[in-house]
Amino acid sequence: MKKLKVNTGRKYDIIIDRGIIDHCGEYIKSVSSPTRVAVITDSNVHALYSQGVIASLKQSGFIVSEFVFKAGETSKNFRTIEAMYSHLADNNVTRKDMILALGGGVTGDMAGFVAATYLRGIEFIQVPTSLLAQVDSSVGGKTGYDIKQGKNLVGAFWQPSLVLIDPDTLNTLPQRYINDGMAEVIKYGCIKSLGLFRLLKKGMDQLDIENIIFRCVYIKRDIVQNDEKESGERKLLNFGHTIGHALEKIYEYKKLSHGEAVAIGMVMMSRASEAEGVSSKGTAAKIAELCRTYNLPTYDEASLRDIAFASQSDKKTSGRDIDIVILNSIGKARVKKISQRDFQHYLETAEEQ
Numbered sequence: 001m002k003k004l005k006v007n008t009g010r011k012y013d014i015i016i017d018r019g020i021i022d023h024c025g026e027y028i029k030s031v032s033s034p035t036r037v038a039v040i041t042d043s044n045v046h047a048l049y050s051q052g053v054i055a056s057l058k059q060s061g062f063i064v065s066e067f068v069f070k071a072g073e074t075s076k077n078f079r080t081i082e083a084m085y086s087h088l089a090d091n092n093v094t095r096k097d098m099i100l101a102l103g104g105g106v107t108g109d110m111a112g113f114v115a116a117t118y119l120r121g122i123e124f125i126q127v128p129t130s131l132l133a134q135v136d137s138s139v140g141g142k143t144g145y146d147i148k149q150g151k152n153l154v155g156a157f158w159q160p161s162l163v164l165i166d167p168d169t170l171n172t173l174p175q176r177y178i179n180d181g182m183a184e185v186i187k188y189g190c191i192k193s194l195g196l197f198r199l200l201k202k203g204m205d206q207l208d209i210e211n212i213i214f215r216c217v218y219i220k221r222d223i224v225q226n227d228e229k230e231s232g233e234r235k236l237l238n239f240g241h242t243i244g245h246a247l248e249k250i251y252e253y254k255k256l257s258h259g260e261a262v263a264i265g266m267v268m269m270s271r272a273s274e275a276e277g278v279s280s281k282g283t284a285a286k287i288a289e290l291c292r293t294y295n296l297p298t299y300d301e302a303s304l305r306d307i308a309f310a311s312q313s314d315k316k317t318s319g320r321d322i323d324i325v326i327l328n329s330i331g332k333a334r335v336k337k338i339s340q341r342d343f344q345h346y347l348e349t350a351e352e353q
């Protein structure tokens, strides 16, 4: 069992332990005293894990209700959010009660947003079941949903009261999503930890996944503690994401998964900053090799012009400038402001080598 304390606006613990999912009732009791707990989950996770979670909640004496939505990013919209509000109201969930988000990032983001807004805010806990949610989205308090103009365009910062991570749930996660999450794991190594980066070279079979999750969450915890609302250091978490988001958008979220797009983004960005002489030689090649270890792509044929254009509407841009994240070397990242106009040129330097 591993435990981390997060010292943000709301202070909370992150606990990582195999099998913890079946003891969530006891853990909730130790941090809060709701009468009702509303479990929010998707159809896949419901079939696998709801029973154990609900049994534990009931055993701890809570009145339990459950809202299940159809799994997938296409459900991450206001219609689902609205149905969640109705579920809470119909089940007499009050300000003293609690939401439990059981699932991947889609579930956590929506359940968190509903917790932030229902009755002007109620407590919620995160029980992330995908690798991406365990190492990234369940920590840090970003919540929200998609609108047709773009992903995550509506949201709120709302910290959970507790995060319970059960690495055993990854046993049922499809390989595709494991790879996806590994892109974010590699990202943490790139921006903050050469040690983690080196550890990852062993490959999936040799990894102590509990330890890897701990190291990632440790890094994210430190970053969000220093910069809860993303005005400075938190931007480092966007390494590979400016290009990644652009690629996802170019292919209308069909050809590339988020992790695949981020992997390509990390490699492209490093190639460019290496060509500029900002990153030490060999940085891009090392990242590319590690991505390949986890079956992640490192190249895409989209034109730099299209990528630069698509990045203009990324919400991480401020005015006409983009904050790009570059590595001086593996484990050492910094943010650089660059004008929209120069971004394409910046990427082109790598092509000219």
Ligand SMILES: NC(=O)c1ccc[n+]([C@@H]2O[C@H](COP(=O)([O-])OP(=O)(O)OC[C@H]3O[C@@H](n4cnc5c(N)ncnc54)[C@H](O)[C@@H]3O)[C@@H](O)[C@H]2O)c1
Pocket: 042, 043, 044, 045, 048, 071, 072, 073, 076, 103, 104, 105, 106, 107, 109, 129, 130, 131, 132, 133, 136, 137, 138, 139, 140, 141, 142, 143, 151, 152, 169, 170, 171, 172, 173, 174, 177, 180
């Ligand atoms: N809030 C943040 O800081 C933050 C950060 C990164 C990503 N996100 C968001 O996270 C979302 C992506 O997260 P995701 O990849 O977890 O998506 P997801 O929630 O859709 O989960 C991926 C798939 O895995 C299934 N699944 C989850 N856990 C499982 C398990 N243990 N066994 C079997 N199947 C399981 C889900 O049903 C789904 O089909 C995006 O919407 C993204 O915007 C948020």
Ligand SMILES: [Zn+2]
Pocket: 184, 241, 258, 262
């Ligand atoms: Zn990401």
